[in-house]
Amino acid sequence: MLTLQHIHKNYANLQALKDVSFSLQPGEVVGLLGPNGAGKSTLMKILTGYLKEWEGEIRYGEQNLRTATKAIQQVTGYLPENNPLYPELYVQEYLQFISELYKIPQPPFIDVLDKVGLTEMKNRKINTLSKGYQQRVGLAAALLHNPEILILDEPTTGLDPNQLIEIRKLIRQLGEEKIVLLSTHILSEVESICDRVIIIRKGEVVADEALESLRKGQQQIVQVEFDYRIETEALAKIPGVNKAVNTFDFNYELYCSKEEDVRPKVFDFAHDNQLKILSLQQKNENLAALFNSLTS
Secondary structure (H helix, E strand, O other): OEEEEEEEEEEOOEEEEEEEEEEEOOOOEEEEEOOOOOOHHHHHHHHOOOOOOOEEEEEEOOEEOOOOHHHHHOOEEEEOOOOOOOOOOEHHHHHHHHHHHHOOOOOOHHHHHHHOOOHHHOOOEHHHOOHHHHHHHHHHHHHOOOOOEEEEEOOOOOOOHHHHHHHHHHHHHHOOOOEEEEEEOOHHHHHHHOOEEEEEEOOEEEEEEEHHHHHOOOOEEEEEEEOOOOOHHHHOOOOOEEEEEEEEOOEEEEEEOOOOOOHHHHHHHHHHOOOOEEEEEEEOHHHHHHHHHHHO
16 A cells, blocks of 8 residues: 655755645556646655655655655556657667666556557667657656556647547556556546546645445436537437436537446447447546546
8 A cells, every 4th residue: 555644845945745644555547637747746856766855755565755765666567647758769679768768677558558559669769659658658758667556637639539448448448457546637538547536726735535335325327429420319219318418519418317327328229230439438517527626
């Protein structure tokens, strides 16, 4: 378990973090939410050992971050918001460089490249890749040493809808065995990936909630975008869908029964009608209301 107790951080006269306390453990993906300037990136820099001057205590198991900084860094993977890469290097060449920094005797290049969908790009120069693929390179570097703690700052930046689905699935899988803390300002990202959300405002934790508890008592709403316009009457016939609304262009909101996740049935509908799904996500109105009430 990774435990933070009474973390404070000041920049001159600015208090970036104020009495932040929570615990993280394997088996859940935790979303760190907050408006710009709330302190999310500062907190992540402290957890990675990058920032040294702060108050409080952080422990991973029996280890203290202050006295065992290097040991904890060796089991931590970090993808920063501004993904720093060497653009003139080839993908595999860059990962080889990272593996040498970590002193990994037998780097699992094939496995990591496959996990993040970079196998076909391994012999490409980084500066020839799209932003989405460059983001995958950063994620591969964070996973190369098989970390026990994974800290991701805006990990889905620049991904197209198909890449987004793949990386979300990967993060969910990683969260089954690793401690995963994911920072984002996009509520739909939290809804799609996370099991729990921590909201900070002006450096303070103002909420720490399981997503499941936030879903209780609310109607399930699925937002879907197809590549073609569909009659709402046809969408309303999907099992579990009570009503379908065309919000704009090829985008729809499906109002569903509370108990069952209808997204697999939406995929089946698209397949049967030869449609492509460009985006698909659940809308958590309780999460949006909580975020707005605590941060506005």
